[in-house]
Amino acid sequence: RSLLLGQTMGVPWVDWSDWLPCDRAFAVPCTNVEPLTPYTRATAQRAGWTWRIPLQHRTGNGYVFSSRFCSEDEARQTLLGALDGEALDEPRLLRFQAGRRQVGWAGNCIAVGLASGFLEPLESTSIFLIQAATIDLAGLIPRRGEKVDPRLVREFNRLFAVHYDRTRDFLVLHYTANDRVGEPMWDHVRNMALPDSLAHKMALFRESAAAPEYRLGLFSRDSWLSVLEGQGVLPSAANPLTHRLSAADLQARLDDLAERIAVNAADMTPHAEFLASYCASEARARPGIPATAA
Numbered sequence: 001r002s003l004l005l006g007q008t009m010g011v012p013w014v015d016w017s018d019w020l021p022c023d024r025a026f027a028v029p030c031t032n033v034e035p036l037t038p039y040t041r042a043t044a045q046r047a048g049w050t051w052r053i054p055l056q057h058r059t060g061n062g063y064v065f066s067s068r069f070c071s072e073d074e075a076r077q078t079l080l081g082a083l084d085g086e087a088l089d090e091p092r093l094l095r096f097q098a099g100r101r102q103v104g105w106a107g108n109c110i111a112v113g114l115a116s117g118f119l120e121p122l123e124s125t126s127i128f129l130i131q132a133a134t135i136d137l138a139g140l141i142p143r144r145g146e147k148v149d150p151r152l153v154r155e156f157n158r159l160f161a162v163h164y165d166r167t168r169d170f171l172v173l174h175y176t177a178n179d180r181v182g183e184p185m186w187d188h189v190r191n192m193a194l195p196d197s198l199a200h201k202m203a204l205f206r207e208s209a210a211a212p213e214y215r216l217g218l219f220s221r222d223s224w225l226s227v228l229e230g231q232g233v234l235p236s237a238a239n240p241l242t243h244r245l246s247a248a249d250l251q252a253r254l255d256d257l258a259e260r261i262a263v264n265a266a267d268m269t270p271h272a273e274f275l276a277s278y279c280a281s282e283a284r285a286r287p288g289i290p291a292t293a294a
Helices: 003-008 072-081 126-140 150-176 184-191 196-208 221-230 240-244 247-267 271-278
Strands: 013-015 024-030 041-045 048-054 059-065 092-095 099-101
Touching (some): 150 184, 150 221
16 A cells, blocks of 8 residues: 555556556465476466466465456456366455556655555566565665765665566566467557567567576566567577577587486476475375365
8 A cells, every 4th residue: 555655755656557457366275186286387368367376285376367358257257267176265356556656765765565566476576576675775775873865765766666667577578479369458468559668678689689688687588588489579580699609519509408408307206205305294294184274
């Protein structure tokens, strides 16, 4: 609710719901289904996406959706129909809006976390944004008893905007680079006008395979490459740096990488066995306990 920065200090809200239209989420746990998988799964749906997060004692599920393109009742039924196991509770509805405060520091008030903004959980960035603000503040907070230098405030707010805006661009990329033609929400996000910063990144990549590589921000160049390439945003020409390697050298490096991945993957134990030996939960160690007890 941002009682201090937003309501008391009157710092305006920067609304990003045109770019990130999802504004609701239903969440519900269900019973586990073996085998226990070592990853979160996100699946596109008609008006958003569902998550599946396997834990030792239950599986967490949710549906993040846009109320402009889907009713709450339809979303609830979609989520319940996507469960692997029996629902352990009634789906819980969460409402939110994508965006951030114009600044994170105003006067003697500094907002951290949800008081400063919110981005939907597609890449689970909330904890990172809290940590980034805390680290930035630790380096810029004035010494005890001294008057606040406005340059400290300006630098904190510059970093605040960098972290939020770069995270926003990465999330929007997931939506706009889609080929789900004929579904209203996906048609909207594929054809909408993009933030200038994201449009610039995508144009650079299409022109010369130059992917974003920042010192600041959560997502590395590999993360950007995974989404750009994975969702069909392809360059029209090779990056000039690739000319330093012959085709044979490049193929040899790729073959070596593939072999090392295969060898290491083959040596890994199943996820459930690893958890049992490393950090088994009480619920799994004592199978007589109902799954909801944990």
